[in-house]
Amino acid sequence: MRDIALGQYFPGNSFLHRMDPRVKMVLTFLYIFAVFIPRNWVGLCGAVAFLAIAVLLSKLPVKLVLKSIKPVIPLVLITSALNIFYVSEGTAVFEWWVIHITTKGLITASFIAIRIICLIAGSSLLTYTTSPTTLTDALERLLSPLKIVRLDVHELAMMMTIALRFIPTLIEETDKIMSAQKARGADLESGGPMQRIRALVPIVVPLFVSSFRRASDLATAMECRCYRGGMGRTRMKQMKMRAADILSAAVVLAVIAALFALNFFIRPVL
Amino acid sequence: MPVIETQNLSHTYSPGTPFVKEAITDISVKIEKGDLLGIIGHTGSGKSTLVQHFNGLLRPTSGKVFLNGRDIWEKPKKIREVRFKVGLVFQYPEHQLFEETTYKDIAFGPSNMGLDADEIDRRVRLAARFVGLKDELLKKSPFELSGGEKRRAAIAGVMAMQPDVLILDEPTAGLDPRGRDTILGQISEYQQENGTTVVLVSHSMEDIAKTAKKVLVMKRGAVAMYGETAEVFSRAGELEAIGLAVPAVTRIFMQLRARGFEVGENAYTVRQAFERLLPLLRKGGAGGA
Amino acid sequence: MNAFICAEKVRFHYDNRADMLSGPVLDDIDLNIERGEFVAILGHNGSGKSTLAKHFNAMLLPSGGRVLVSGRDTADQNELYEIRRMVGMVLQNPDNQIVSTIVEEDVAFGPENLGVEPSEIRRRVDEALKAVGMLEYREHAPHKLSGGQKQRVAIAGVLAMQPECIVLDEPTSMLDPQGRKEVLDTISRLNRERGITIVLITHFMEEAVLADRVVVLENGRILLQGHPREVFSDIERLRQVGLDVPQPAELCHQLRRAGVPLPEDVLTAEECVEALSLLLEESYAGN
Structure with missing residues (x-):
């Protein structure tokens, strides 16, 4: 995986x-x-x-x-x-x-x-x-003319960057939660479709909870580092x-x- | 007969890919019934990989795991039953809480075992009592509990399956001293009262010293030492060579001995150190007077 | 000259009713932190230590009293970003504070937000990564690093904003002993060599021992403060509020109570060995 x-x-x-x-x-x-x-x-x-x-x-x-x-x-x-x-x-x-x-x-x-x-x-x-970040940066800059039509390209790019950053973390977390529930006897492999969907609840709920926790932590971390949207922001890597x-x-x-x-x-x- | 035994157990992650990693190599250990065993080692020494073989979450790449004398992979379809007999509490177990109420969450394991409602109720209440969760907390959502309570609710969820072996992976990680002492105390009590075999995985030497009767030291995927706690801590020099920080009192004893004082074998808790040093110092005091 | 951070009669409570009933989270805190000082704030969970820390960089504003950072009131919106630049913050969970998929791009995040010149950001990023010993990892993906390395990247991210003070909110509580040591060595060095003010929030007494001053919080109030030697000699009080005492101090305390004439301010294993050696030698001589 x-x-x-x-x-x-x-x-x-x-x-x-x-x-x-x-x-x-x-x-x-x-x-x-x-x-x-x-x-x-x-x-x-x-x-x-x-x-x-x-x-x-x-x-x-x-x-x-x-x-x-x-x-x-x-x-x-x-x-x-x-x-x-x-x-x-x-x-x-x-x-x-x-x-x-x-x-x-x-x-x-x-x-x-x-x-x-x-x-x-x-x-x-x-x-x-x-790098994925450079890629989103490039996309941000390529799409920047769309600012005229009031599309916030910076926010879009930031969301993509964060998604890319957290995908591996969440995959790892899913693995861990699945193991933990299996250790409690959760049966993820057998049963009909309805049963299988129900069996996902013990995985999906903790995953949501932890994603919200991570999102709130990350928001704090970004604020601590003076993040205030795209205004007045410079970039280290110039294109x-x-x-x-x-x-x-x-x-x-x-x-x-x-x-x-x-x-x-x-x-x-x- | 040991309750858990491994024979030449090895595990390799992602074999045949560039990410291949041999996590444990050729491990043969026996865990006796009723032991309170501590497993210590660095991150990446293979502790977690080893214990995930005990309940069949991981399947050996080679070698065998026996539970009460039977190969757990004899019938792979019955592996869930092994998980009921060997309960594993993961690191940060509070992250796996999901039910509407704490009661229901603790009942998740027992319900998966197919027990009847009365038996589930009995077990949930018993487990909750062991970890000191009051009845009114059981009705609350697990997400409303405090950090320490969440951790204890999650541990109760595994205890309620009443496994023959209870394994806890870093049960005190991230807790403050009070929360840590509460949980370690409850684990010891649980072990004494039920005679359950308990395996405590930790990187805190102090926790292990305070709680475990036997210690298994892992180093780079292999067993470096295995014996009674006193015996393992008597080899404190070797522990330090592996890069494991021994408790400060043990260091004090090592240094006193290095200076030529006959202070006896290493102490690893403050209590022991106190009891060993006091007669020596008293005797001196009396002799000098 | 005023202290770098001045908390004056700081009170704090959350706005919902449940919290109003349980009393304020912070109650009348007066605390000064000097430039270049290394202060450890100890307390168990719920003692208010993290809440206090968030007042130092205007992440939270006091409900009563005020906090001044280098003379600037944290309640002044115009000073917000300058205060957050001067007082950087490292949080507990190493996974949740790294924004970017590449280490060096993450370190650049702060200065980018501040609108620093690109070439200057490059210089600061390299310098900050070097200062925490992570320069060789600059092109790595953060999720593949160890916990200790992630926290060092987070510290580098703060350093790149050229702060005067770093507040670390339980930075080691999720790390293994190796990672804990990496982080502590890094912050001690930054304090010693660069004179960066350090505020370390922790519940590990081994970490507090490294500080110039320890402040113990309990129920939103300052219970004890002083040099680690003084604070850790008050073993009974620390025990009461559920905190650990360093083993050497604890051992000497118990022996002292049993009538052994040991000094009161033993803190480290080495000091304990010295003190015990003296007594043991006497006793051998006596025999």
Whole structure:
């Protein structure tokens, strides 16, 4: 339960780590958009290659990036299978009873699988190289124009930071309360649905009580440290766009343009 | 026959992941019926992991745990029954209170055992009396009790299951001296009156010295010492080498002996120290006069 | 020159009726805390010690009387943030006072709220983490640290606001002996080397022994105060209000009552050994 790799930050000092988080965030979104552009193999390989270069630039172990894909493997398999079995256009490669597997089906399946994998690996790369707090900071600053429409972006970001900070603590606490109630003979594993829901009461009530206690403690701690909302607040970590960031943005935009162009020049397989 | 016995017990957390951690290694200990055993050691020495094997909350990675001579994992489906026989009070147990009334909360364990209403009532009242909770408090919400009362209500919740073995993990953590002394006193009394086996996990040497009859010292997932309290404290030098702070009176005795005074074996409570030193000092006083 | 913190006839009661009936939480407290002093406030749960501590940084305002911090009245809204900057506070539960997911970002939280320049925050954060010996953990996630380390991060978070005083409200009650020692060593050092005023709220007498002055609270009033040596020699009174006495002091007290001529102000094991050695030597010589 505690070993969730998705959304975990791995400190480092690589090119990717040092990038302006705002730029990194926007470029990640652009990349996710970009993997859906290619309709030919060259373009798709280009998108994969771009990701591979980004992984190398992050100096993170490749294994880690592969691990981030693990949770979505079932999704990839299911969507691939659906495409393989339901796309009936194109030349048949295998036919038996009601099953027709066609070239078109296989191609569509591979495209979708590769796109999902790129999407997940790409966004994991963002969370691996950016601390959650920096991420929320970046979001706060990206969304700050919304202040005009009276949205308190600072408070939103603060809430996200605190949520991120307390998730591991609460997971640990849940583990502990479950053990404690099991020691009193609570039966969490058997019975019908209603019984199971009722069995959760001894877990959920203490969890709520402790969350309120923590919230009140934290509020005191924040007040003691002169917290008064976003007004007049500065930040230790400044976000500065450097030449490297502008260059990266240019590269990503060029890649997107190239992917579009390839769709015109190469016959689509999709 | 020991009430609890472990044979070559080892436990590894998160095996096969980067977070793998061997918490206890090859532990073989016997706990005799009616003992009041203290387990001490640093945070991370494996004390909590060890005791969570006694009631089957954790399953050994290797090795065996016996309760009254029977392997508790013989029938994994019956593990709940082991938990009724080996009651475990967790650290900060007041955080697990959840019922509308203190009475109902104490009754949670006994009801899970499937006892009838009369028996539950009898047990709840008995347990409440042991921890000194008055009847009017039983009707209150557990969240309205004071800190010390909450702690005692939570302990009563496990006592009410009337287990053969009662394990308490850091029962005095975070309490003030008065609350601490009350709870330690009640645990001793409970043990004496019922003859229940009690295991007290603590990092407070003073608590253990005052309460336990036998002491088990854990060090990096293994048993470093195990014996009568006096015997363990007679090896105070070794305890200090492990980094466990011995009680101040024990230190005084060690230093006096180092200076060549024959003060006898180590004292570990103020009472003992007083009783051992007084004759020596009196004798001197009389001789000098 | 006035003391750094002056509590003048401070009374405090909560506004609901149940508490009105049980009497005020603080009753006529007069207390001065000097610059650079290390004061321990002892008392059992419910004695009012935490309530008093919260008056020192304007988290609570007195119902009667007043509290002055460096001459500023805590009731003055305009001085609120300056008072909280000068008097930092560390709370009991190490898990519930860390705001951020990265140690150094948490330490930066205070100065960020004060609107300090980014480069200056960076400097202060590194310096504060160094002062508590946590610099190498600056990029770690707080939830993976030990209790003692978390409390040291909390102390660093206060230090980064460049306070003159740190109030610690039972900072060690949830820690193991190792963590307790880490925290106490840290605050003693900050007091000694930087002259930071320390107010330590505790119920552990071993901790109070380190202070320049011990104040014992009971039922919202000051029962005893003075040098630890004086306070801990009043064993009967301490026992009455449910507080511990250091074992060496207790041992000497009992022996003294049994007629052994031991001095009255023994506090540490070492002092006790010295005193006993003298007597034992005499007795050996006598034989």
